[in-house]
Amino acid sequence: MSGLAALCFLLLQTGACGFEILGWFFRGKSLTHEDITERAILNTTVQVCRALALAEGKDFTFPPQPFTAQGVAAACSAPKSSKSFRQAIQKVIFWNVRVDLRYALNASFHFDEESFIEGRRIITVGIQAVKASNKKENFEAARQNLGQCLHPLQDFYSHSNWVELGNQFPNPNLIRSDTSIGNIADKSRATCRNCDGKDCRNNILEDIIAEGILTSGYFGVVPFVSTKPKGKCSHGGAVDQTSTIQPKGGINKDTVDSSHGFLHSEAANMAIAATSALLEDIRRAAGDKPFLQMMGISRGSNKALCFVIDTTGSMADDIATVSNVTASIINSKVGTEDEPSVYILVPFNDPGFGPLKKTTDPEVFKNTINSLSAAGGGDVPEMSLSALQLALAGAPSSSEIFLFTDAPAKDAHLKSTIIALIERTETVVNFMITTSTATNRLRRSEQQHTRIAAADAQLYRDLAQTSGGQAIEVTKSELLEASSIITDSSSSSLVTLLQATRNQADNFLFIVDETVTNVRIYITGSSITFTLISPTGESQQSSDTTGSLITSSQSVGNFQTLRIIKQVGQWEIKMVSTNPYSLKVIGQSPIDFLFDFVEVSQGVFTGFDVLETRPKAGKGASKCELDEALKSSSRN
Numbered sequence: 001m002s003g004l005a006a007l008c009f010l011l012l013q014t015g016a017c018g019f020e021i022l023g024w025f026f027r028g029k030s031l032t033h034e035d036i037t038e039r040a041i042l043n044t045t046v047q048v049c050r051a052l053a054l055a056e057g058k059d060f061t062f063p064p065q066p067f068t069a070q071g072v073a074a075a076c077s078a079p080k081s082s083k084s085f086r087q088a089i090q091k092v093i094f095w096n097v098r099v100d101l102r103y104a105l106n107a108s109f110h111f112d113e114e115s116f117i118e119g120r121r122i123i124t125v126g127i128q129a130v131k132a133s134n135k136k137e138n139f140e141a142a143r144q145n146l147g148q149c150l151h152p153l154q155d156f157y158s159h160s161n162w163v164e165l166g167n168q169f170p171n172p173n174l175i176r177s178d179t180s181i182g183n184i185a186d187k188s189r190a191t192c193r194n195c196d197g198k199d200c201r202n203n204i205l206e207d208i209i210a211e212g213i214l215t216s217g218y219f220g221v222v223p224f225v226s227t228k229p230k231g232k233c234s235h236g237g238a239v240d241q242t243s244t245i246q247p248k249g250g251i252n253k254d255t256v257d258s259s260h261g262f263l264h265s266e267a268a269n270m271a272i273a274a275t276s277a278l279l280e281d282i283r284r285a286a287g288d289k290p291f292l293q294m295m296g297i298s299r300g301s302n303k304a305l306c307f308v309i310d311t312t313g314s315m316a317d318d319i320a321t322v323s324n325v326t327a328s329i330i331n332s333k334v335g336t337e338d339e340p341s342v343y344i345l346v347p348f349n350d351p352g353f354g355p356l357k358k359t360t361d362p363e364v365f366k367n368t369i370n371s372l373s374a375a376g377g378g379d380v381p382e383m384s385l386s387a388l389q390l391a392l393a394g395a396p397s398s399s400e401i402f403l404f405t406d407a408p409a410k411d412a413h414l415k416s417t418i419i420a421l422i423e424r425t426e427t428v429v430n431f432m433i434t435t436s437t438a439t440n441r442l443r444r445s446e447q448q449h450t451r452i453a454a455a456d457a458q459l460y461r462d463l464a465q466t467s468g469g470q471a472i473e474v475t476k477s478e479l480l481e482a483s484s485i486i487t488d489s490s491s492s493s494l495v496t497l498l499q500a501t502r503n504q505a506d507n508f509l510f511i512v513d514e515t516v517t518n519v520r521i522y523i524t525g526s527s528i529t530f531t532l533i534s535p536t537g538e539s540q541q542s543s544d545t546t547g548s549l550i551t552s553s554q555s556v557g558n559f560q561t562l563r564i565i566k567q568v569g570q571w572e573i574k575m576v577s578t579n580p581y582s583l584k585v586i587g588q589s590p591i592d593f594l595f596d597f598v599e600v601s602q603g604v605f606t607g608f609d610v611l612e613t614r615p616k617a618g619k620g621a622s623k624c625e626l627d628e629a630l631k632s633s634s635r636n
């Protein structure tokens with residue numbers, strides 16, 4: 001597998017399906033970083049939601065045990081957030097587990113080798129970074145820093161003798177920087193003796209225990225080379241070469257089979273409690289709602305609604321319409337579960353673009369758009385992609401962007417950068433291209449074209465397709481209608497059943513299963529006809545307005561949308577066109593996928609590393625389950 005990029009899928013959201021695949025969390029006798037992190041996050045989140053509900057004078061019902069992301073999201077009155085909650089937990093876990101891949105041999109990240117001061121520094125610096133990121137509403141960075149600082153915190157309970165010292169509660173000083181961690185063993189003080197063969201139950205020296213002195217195990221992977229000072233304990237286990245040198249054996253509690261595996265469960269439970277306490281500290285600093293946002297939970301969505309608007313002279317007439325259209329898009333989301341948490345505007349002109357304006361208040365946002373004015377823009381192409389790039393960089397992942405323009409992009413060289421950004425942020429970009437009248441266009445230049453050239457439109461189409469959005473070409477008067485249809489397509493519980501672009505006739509299959517309702521077909525392109533065939537073999541032509549398969553149909557500009565009857569099974573749609581077109585079939589379903597691209601890590605421990613971007617061309621890609629990736633990358 002080495003060098004292969006692997007594509008990981010994680011199925012979730014329906015209780016049954018999600019649980020089967022994620023079942024390993026609760027299987028086996030040993031708890032991992034994943035289990036510990038997940039349990040603590042679920043536990044703390046329940047407490048936060050309970051506090052919020054009580055503060056609002058509402059009842060709170062605890063979710064069924066064991067807690068799941070879905071159950072907790074529902075208890076938090078935010079059932080639609082269960083996917084983003086799950087995603088946030090996975091992100092924290094990934095960054096936690098990644099510490100083993102990146103810093104396998106740095107003792108400070110694992111509280112090995114009595115590196116208590118350095119270990120605590122990593123935790124407290126990390127906590128500060130989480131708090132700072134939350135203040136800036138940069139929740140992505142908050143989750144990364146959180147995962148990274150939870151790793152050493154959890155390791156402390158497995159790798160040190162805290163549990164052996166008889167402590168019943170987590171060490172509160174690991175999440176503070178101004179206190180004493182405890183009575184740390186002197187570098188020259190012996191802490192361990194040889195284990196009795198495989199039996200390591202009594203290898204920590206009695207005086208260490210009696211005096212309550214903190215120590216932890218040494219660790220090394222190179223045979224016959226040990227940095228372990230005389231008399232010190234080892235981490236222990238097959239990988240640790242220091243454990244073969246006197247004093248032999250180890251003290252870690254990573255699994256039930258470890259040297260001190262008899263204390264695994266005490267250590268793991270203490271790590272859960274310690275993780276909960278750290279989360280509690282972050283919650284106190286952030287406040288309840290921002291804490292939930294960091295965890296991907298909100299009653300609205302965690303997404304931004306972004307408008308990227310062309311303000312060059314030729315758009316002068318369009319701006320009023322655009323501002324009406326954007327107002328109608330905003331209004332359609334306010335008060336629903338799809339209500340954005342933030343609104344972003346990026347105007348662009350020629351040669352300027354930006355600045356990015358951000359607000360959480362929809363009324364302020366509408367006024368900002370209303371006050372846009374159009375001017376400038378000598379030649380036709382504009383800086384649309386530069387503006388789009390700014391919006392993509394400023395919006396949280398899985399946001400939605402609408403770009404309004406009547407001109408091709410001057411900065412088409414940014415295409416691959418934009419595609420990479422779209423893929424990384426999983427943002428949906430819709431292009432609303434107004435086809436100008438000849439007089440409009442003439443005012444701008446000598447060009448006679450009334451719509452942007454095919455090649456230019458193709459660029460927008462490609463970007464829309466990559467993002468799962470639409471590139472709609474309409475006249476100004478059709479813009480409002482087109483927007484109302486398209487906002488219908490951006491509800492959070494939608495799944496894509498089929499998506500394709502072609503410039504010739506083709507046949508497509510898509511499957512509708514029992515969980516899918518409200519199936520809609522979106523087609524963009526001009527002069528297209530099609531035949532739709534249902535699972536039972538019934539068919540309907542696009543020209544047939546009385547057939548039984550299509551229950552409603554709307555068409556505006558180059559965009560049309562159909563609703564079809566509910567029939568489970570394989571559908572077929574035969575498209576006939578000589579023009580470029582795109583086809584998308586969506587439906588509502590509680591089942592959805594989260595995915596990450598990963599590659600096999602090159603570190604000491606085998607495992608997977610999350611890629612920040614998609615895999616490089618030319619490298620193989622394979623599919624694996626996320627639990628497999630996490631399991632094999634875990635050192636504990």
Ligand SMILES: *[C@@H]1O[C@H](CO)[C@@H](O)[C@H](O)[C@H]1NC(C)=O
Nearest residue numbers: 103105106107108109118122
């Ligand atoms: C271990 O990591 C800490 C914190 O990043 C760093 O200060 C230290 O230099 C690293 N030690 C080694 C041996 O790389």
Ligand SMILES: *[C@@H]1O[C@H](CO)[C@@H](O)[C@H](O)[C@H]1NC(C)=O
Nearest residue numbers: 040043044047272273276280
């Ligand atoms: C759950 O969280 C609460 C408060 O956040 C904490 O007091 C409790 O110890 C946690 N439970 C576990 C099992 O960690």
Ligand SMILES: *[C@@H]1O[C@H](CO)[C@@H](O)[C@H](O)[C@H]1NC(C)=O
Nearest residue numbers: 319320321322323324325480
């Ligand atoms: C914008 O909306 C207002 C009120 O809905 C309407 O009166 C006005 O004519 C609209 N303007 C345009 C340009 O569509």
